[in-house]
Amino acid sequence: KGEYDFVISATRRNELKIKINKKLENVGAVQIKRGLITSTSGKEVPYRSFRHPIVKPTNKNQTIAAVEVFLSEESMEAELSGLLTKIILFSVIGILLGIAVSFGVAKGVTRPLGTLLHDIKIIADGDLGHRTKVSSSDEIGVLARSIDDMTAGLEEAQGLRADLSSKEHQEQITQEIQEKLFPSTLPQIPESRVDAVFEAGSDLSSDLFDFLPLTGEKTGLLLLSASGRGVPAAVILAMARSTFRAVAKDVHSPAETLRQMNALFSPDLRRGMYVTAIYAVYDHKSHQIKIACAGHKMPTLRWVAAEESLMSHHPGGIAMGLDKGPVFDRSLEEEEFNLATDDLLILAAAGLTQLTLKSGEELGETRFFKVAMAVAKSNEVEVATRLAAKIDANLAEDPGEHDITIVSLRRT
Numbered sequence: 001k002g003e004y005d006f007v008i009s010a011t012r013r014n015e016l017k018i019k020i021n022k023k024l025e026n027v028g029a030v031q032i033k034r035g036l037i038t039s040t041s042g043k044e045v046p047y048r049s050f051r052h053p054i055v056k057p058t059n060k061n062q063t064i065a066a067v068e069v070f071l072s073e074e075s076m077e078a079e080l081s082g083l084l085t086k087i088i089l090f091s092v093i094g095i096l097l098g099i100a101v102s103f104g105v106a107k108g109v110t111r112p113l114g115t116l117l118h119d120i121k122i123i124a125d126g127d128l129g130h131r132t133k134v135s136s137s138d139e140i141g142v143l144a145r146s147i148d149d150m151t152a153g154l155e156e157a158q159g160l161r162a163d164l165s166s167k168e169h170q171e172q173i174t175q176e177i178q179e180k181l182f183p184s185t186l187p188q189i190p191e192s193r194v195d196a197v198f199e200a201g202s203d204l205s206s207d208l209f210d211f212l213p214l215t216g217e218k219t220g221l222l223l224l225s226a227s228g229r230g231v232p233a234a235v236i237l238a239m240a241r242s243t244f245r246a247v248a249k250d251v252h253s254p255a256e257t258l259r260q261m262n263a264l265f266s267p268d269l270r271r272g273m274y275v276t277a278i279y280a281v282y283d284h285k286s287h288q289i290k291i292a293c294a295g296h297k298m299p300t301l302r303w304v305a306a307e308e309s310l311m312s313h314h315p316g317g318i319a320m321g322l323d324k325g326p327v328f329d330r331s332l333e334e335e336e337f338n339l340a341t342d343d344l345l346i347l348a349a350a351g352l353t354q355l356t357l358k359s360g361e362e363l364g365e366t367r368f369f370k371v372a373m374a375v376a377k378s379n380e381v382e383v384a385t386r387l388a389a390k391i392d393a394n395l396a397e398d399p400g401e402h403d404i405t406i407v408s409l410r411r412t
Contacts, residue, residue: 018038018070019044033049034047035049051069196407201400201402205403206226208405209221210241216252220279220282223279223296236269240277258292266324275319276350277294278296282345287338289339291334301346305341306340340411344409352404353365354400355395371390388406391404
């Protein structure tokens with residue numbers, strides 16, 4: 001009925017009856033068959049056989065025998081089922097291990113990121129002193145250090161802003177005080193007209209003028225300029241003006257007034273700080289002018305109407321604060337002259353000569369003298385106001401931070 005009727009068992013104790021159902025396939029030289037085999041108990045068991053021919057060594061085309069192995073399909077299926085179970089089991093274990101590893105890696109990444117986000121929230125709530133705690137060297141660590149640097153910069157900027165706000169507040173108070181130091185009204189002098197202009201180049205001025213009625217129907221006209229700018233300049237100007245008011249009332253010599261001022265307040269000045277001054281005393285009756293200068297760079301100008309000439313007066317003297325006594329006293333000189341009708345006296349701070357014109361050049365002393373002469377010829381009585389207006393009309397858009405400070409007295 002088939003190719004074989006019996007097969008010897010692996011133990012070689014029995015010959016088992018076989019039944020070939022069909023040939024399945026050939027894999028190379030191996031022929032695979034399927035059929036039934038009768039076990040020792042008489043039960044037919046499905047089998048699968050694998051037959052391989054044995055060829056003659058000297059002639060490969062001549063088959064001299066064959067080897068055929070019979071395997072129980074039930075055993076094979078059991079083995080395959082067990083193998084499949086193991087594969088599934090190992091796959092599940094592998095998946096679980098993969099999930100565990102992934103979770104661990106994700107946790108390792110998200111933990112510092114969560115810490116960083118928490119730190120950012122604290123910083124966003126306004127605590128600029130807080131620092132991030134991530135110390136890794138990966139991208140998150142780089143980001144953390146960048147945020148740290150940014151936070152430190154913001155904290156520093158906040159401190160600077162607070163300092164600036166405090167400084168601005170102090171400057172505002174100083175400015176208000178300084179404005180009150182300027183005379184609120186101009187002195188009324190018989191047969192004369194006093195005029196004054198002050199235009200600040202910045203919030204705090206380094207110039208100040210003052211008028212003081214003196215005994216014996218005289219008036220003192222003072223113009224001060226301080227070294228530097230800002231709050232220090234404003235402070236020493238206030239000191240100088242207060243000292244002037246304290247000593248000048250009964251002193252008719254401008255040189256003596258400046259001597260007493262220097263002796264009183266120069267010991268309180270820090271090294272390198274000084275004040276320049278030009279001080280004129282005008283006698284209402286005799287129309288005599290006496291002037292003294294303490295290091296003031298701008299000469300005093302006098303317009304002589306009868307001659308239509310502009311004269312300059314610049315008596316000697318060093319700035320107050322540079323020396324506490326002997327040298328300062330010896331350096332002071334005093335000049336005097338009379339004002340005839342329509343004659344004019346102009347006191348000005350030197351800073352205005354450094355203002356930039358539309359041409360890009362500085363105003364300078366020579367141009368200022370020419371403008372002063374033109375205004376003097378016009379017989380204006382508000383000379384300082386007119387002079388400042390002419391200067392303003394020719395200034396550049398950004399002329400610099402120098403003040404325009406001018407005081408004039410015209411005998412009418």
